[in-house]
Each structure stands twice: as C-alpha cells, then as structure tokens.
Amino acid sequence: MKAMVVTDQAAGRGGVKLVERPEPQASINDVLIKIHASGFTGDELTWPSTWTDRVGRDRTPSIPGHELAGVVTALGYGTTGLSIGQRVFGLTDWYRDGTLAEYVAVEARDLAPLPSDVDFTVAAALVMPGLTAWQGLFEHGRLTAGQSVLVHGAAGVVGSMASQLARDAGAYVIGTGHGSARQTALDFGAQEFVDLDKDALEDIGEVDLVFDVLGGDIAKRSAGVVRAGGTLVTVTGPTEARPSHGQVIDFVVVSDRAQLGELVQRVRNGRLRTNIGNLASLDDAVAAFNRTERIRGKTIIRVHP
Numbered sequence: 001m002k003a004m005v006v007t008d009q010a011a012g013r014g015g016v017k018l019v020e021r022p023e024p025q026a027s028i029n030d031v032l033i034k035i036h037a038s039g040f041t042g043d044e045l046t047w048p049s050t051w052t053d054r055v056g057r058d059r060t061p062s063i064p065g066h067e068l069a070g071v072v073t074a075l076g077y078g079t080t081g082l083s084i085g086q087r088v089f090g091l092t093d094w095y096r097d098g099t100l101a102e103y104v105a106v107e108a109r110d111l112a113p114l115p116s117d118v119d120f121t122v123a124a125a126l127v128m129p130g131l132t133a134w135q136g137l138f139e140h141g142r143l144t145a146g147q148s149v150l151v152h153g154a155a156g157v158v159g160s161m162a163s164q165l166a167r168d169a170g171a172y173v174i175g176t177g178h179g180s181a182r183q184t185a186l187d188f189g190a191q192e193f194v195d196l197d198k199d200a201l202e203d204i205g206e207v208d209l210v211f212d213v214l215g216g217d218i219a220k221r222s223a224g225v226v227r228a229g230g231t232l233v234t235v236t237g238p239t240e241a242r243p244s245h246g247q248v249i250d251f252v253v254v255s256d257r258a259q260l261g262e263l264v265q266r267v268r269n270g271r272l273r274t275n276i277g278n279l280a281s282l283d284d285a286v287a288a289f290n291r292t293e294r295i296r297g298k299t300i301i302r303v304h305p
C-alpha cells in the first residue's frame with residue numbers, strides 16, 4: 001500500500017516520504033480499515049509517540065496521522081462490535097502507525113459507526129477537534145447550560161468546534177483570537193469576541209470556564225478571569241496558569257465511541273459543522289503536511305474516493 005512515513009527525526013519535515021509499505025494486519029480486537037479520508041496535526045513530528053513505542057524503543061519508519069474515516073475490511077481475532085463493510089470514523093493510537101496511508105489497523109473501541117449520509121471528509125475533520133472540544137468543555141470543564149466560557153483561538157480548528165458545542169449546550173461563548181478572526185469566530189457561535197492583540201482580557205469579567213488552545217502567557221493571563229470554583233482547561237500541555245480559586249486541567253484527547261456518536265449526530269441535524277481549509281490526495285500528502293504557508297482550517301487527505 002501507499003503510505004506517508006517518517007524515518008529520521010533529525011531531518012524534520014524534510015524526512016517525510018511517500019513510500020510502498022506492507023498492508024497492516026489486524027491484531028486481537030483490531031479492525032483493518034480502508035481509509036477514505038485522513039487527518040493529521042501539524043506538530044506530530046514533535047511528539048515522542050511519532051518516533052518511539054510506549055517503552056521508548058525506536059518505531060520508525062512510522063506513519064503519522066491519527067484521524068480517519070473509512071470502511072472495515074477485516075476483523076482481528078476476537079473483535080466484536082463492528083463488521084466487515086461497515087463505515088466508521090475515529091482516532092487511532094498515538095503509538096501505532098497512523099492514517100496517512102491506504103490502510104490502517106486500529107483497535108475497534110477507538111472507532112464509531114459512521115452514518116451513510118455523512119461524508120468521509122466531514123467525518124475525518126470532526127474526529128480530533130470534535131473530541132478535543134467535547135472532552136475539554138463537558139468532561140474536564142463540566143460546562144452546563146447558563147454558564148460562560150472563554151474559548152481561545154475561536155476561529156481555529158479546535159476553537160470553532162468548542163464554540164459551536166458550547167453554544168449548542170446553552171452556554172454563553174466569548175471567543176478570542178487575532179482581530180482578523182472576529183467574524184469567523186462569531187459565525188461559529190461566539191457571542192462576543194476579544195481581540196487578543198488589542199483588547200484587555202480582564203474586561204470580560206469572570207467566566208466559569210476557559211478553554212485554552214494557545215498556552216503560554218495567554219493561558220496565564222486567562223487564569224485571572226476564572227470565577228471562584230471555575231476551571232481553566234488547556235490542550236497545550238502543563239501550564240503555569242493558576243486560577244486563584246479554581247482548578248486547571250491539561251489533557252490529551254482520547255477516542256470515545258459515544259462522544260463520536262454525539263458529534264456525528266449534531267452534524268446530521270445541522271447543529272455542528274466542520275472547519276475544513278484544504279483537501280489533498282495521498283499523493284500530495286507530503287506537500288500538504290510540509291506546507292509552510294498558513295492554511296486556516298483543517299487539512300484533510302482524501303485517500304480513496
């Protein structure tokens with residue numbers, strides 16, 4: 001099969017290649033997936049899991065990309081819950097070969113059924129930002145109707161999902177970003193917008209939840225607007241931000257079949273839309289992965305039509 005691989009950490013993006021690789025085998029509780037659409041995160045080459053397995057052994061050449069929509073073509077020993085020919089979507093293990101390939105072996109529990117009326121491209125674009133936003137808002141942030149949330153990077157891939165889901169859940173959404181992102185953030189559901197280059201964050205008053213995708217000083221400044229008993233959730237790793245009377249949580253997204261189901265249902269009934277900025281084929285995936293100019297929105301690789 002065709003697959004995009006990384007072999008040499010020192011070579012960085014220059015070491016990313018499209019090659020022929022053996023088709024993976026479905027192990028115990030796995031399914032083998034023919035990939036129709038695949039997604040990746042721009043900074044995967046900086047993740048330890050791209051280069052080593054869970055005990056630190058070199059696992060190169062490795063295949064990046066962990067978001068997928070496709071069709072089950074084989075079941076591993078003992079796999080239940082999914083069937084051959086079924087449309088699915090989900091997030092794959094960070095420490096296994098990923099989805100910038102024609103086929104991938106994935107644990108069945110990391111996937112959810114994909115209804116026939118949802119396009120593979122849309123499903124692939126929903127996985128990572130949708131799960132991240134859901135878990136940050138509702139699992140870690142415990143957001144409920146009537147509460148307020150400050151969503152950083154609200155026009156971005158994760159922020160645009162978080163804004164829509166929070167608004168849909170009945171929360172009051174304040175989005176942030178550069179000034180040029182204002183209209184996009186409002187279109188994705190923010191009711192107010194803070195231009196981080198010009199406006200004072202402190203002017204918004206207090207919020208129940210900060211959903212942070214930017215980290216650094218912006219996360220630290222945001223701690224000051226968390227209401228007593230509130231939460232600052234970040235996806236940027238450990239942070240020095242400390243709300244004086246609230247909690248801080250940094251987390252890495254995990255796959256979750258029930259949450260994928262909730263997300264796709266919202267897409268089907270028009271309550272949630274993806275933020276896709278670029279579509280490319282697998283043959284063009286190396287160029288798409290290595291792009292230096294800024295692309296707004298998610299890049300999706302169409303692997304099989």
Ligand SMILES: NC(=O)c1ccc[n+]([C@@H]2O[C@H](COP(=O)([O-])OP(=O)(O)OC[C@H]3O[C@@H](n4cnc5c(N)ncnc54)[C@H](OP(=O)(O)O)[C@@H]3O)[C@@H](O)[C@H]2O)c1
Nearest residue numbers: 132153155156157158159177178196213235236251252253
């Ligand atoms: N922990 C996890 O599980 C997890 C999961 C998913 C993503 N992530 C991380 O989350 C981060 C965001 O991902 P994403 O895909 O949403 O990125 P993205 O689409 O680039 O969104 C970031 C948004 O924030 C804006 N922005 C960036 N820096 C800013 C600044 N200093 N001031 C104002 N606005 C700023 C960007 O504006 P411009 O477009 O104008 O630059 C963009 O609109 C990434 O670091 C990613 O690795 C973590």
